[in-house]
Amino acid sequence: MAEISAALVRDLRDKTGAGMMDCKKALVESGGDMEAAIDWLRKKGLSAAAKKSGRVAAEGLVGVATAPQVGAMVEVNAETDFVARNEQFQNFVAEVAGLVLSVGDDLEVLKAAPFPGKRHSVAEEMTHLIATIGENMTIRRAKRLAVNEGTVATYMHNAIKPGLGKIGVLVALEGASEIDALETLGRQIGMHVAAARPEALEVDSVDPSALEREKAVLSEQARASGKPEAIIAKMLEGRIRKYYEEVVLLEQVWVHDGESRVREIVKKAGGNLTGFARFQLGEGIDKQVGDFAAEVAAAAGTAKA
DSSP states (O other), X not given: OOOOOHHHHHHHHHHHOOOHHHHXXXXXXXXXXXXXXXXXXXXXXXXXXHHTTTSOOOEEEEEEEEETTEEEEEEEEESSGGGGGOHHHHHHHHHHXXXXXXXXXXXXXXXXXXXXXXXXXXXXXXXXXXXXXXXXXXXXXXXXXEXXXXXXXXXXXXXXXXXXXXXXXXXXXXXXSOHHHHHHHHHHHHHHHHXXXXXXXXXXXXXXXXXXXXXXXXXXXXXXXXXXHHHHHHHHHHHHHHHHHHHBGGGSBOTTTSSSBHHXXXXXXXXXXXXXXXXXXXXXXXXXXXXXXXXXXXXXXXXXX
């Protein structure tokens, strides 16, 4: 068998844009022949998939899955909302969410894990899906929460199928209460989280840098009032308390009654809220906004030329 050097693998990767492991396998299969390796990648759909890898993927689906005392969530992106209605894509997202339950939420470990029912990895399955459907895709993020006693409840806002949608929430509730009661409370908290968008579970877990930025802004606003420093300090204290009520889940007003605090609701139920996660599809991704008609006109002009 011909020796496959790292330089040869890199050269094939530069030519095709396919993954390093796929390039190495292609060279092994083709006995080190570069052109044959390129053809091998094209036949497998890997080279075609690689050409799509630079395109922005901000649509897709969020998927959730549960097992006793464990919950998992994943966001898989594609280029258009149309793909979210594709059954193959839906099945892929559901399978990957289920895998997070067992392998965890480290993306590299997740991508390398065997895909259920196949002899290849999650990453390879996604590559084949890209080639089949014709859009770039990425597994953007994953989260796994677990409890020692209690439940991890899930909530999916506007689900297109059970466990699949565009805003997903995990809620970890420790407690010896009836599981059905904890599940119901967990779903209610999930609805609250989807609507109220908390950034932290408790005051001590607020991002220090975000808190300092908020303090700086609030201090400037308070000083603009021209009041004495002693008064400004009290104003700042009150405004920071208000800030916590806006971003800290346990300090927020319960959306279901508009009066209670979330911590009061959880305490009354005899539970202990230990964690949550909220994934909103495409959140934070810079989407490319283009003029489709202009693109068609430009393409037509190029064709005429």
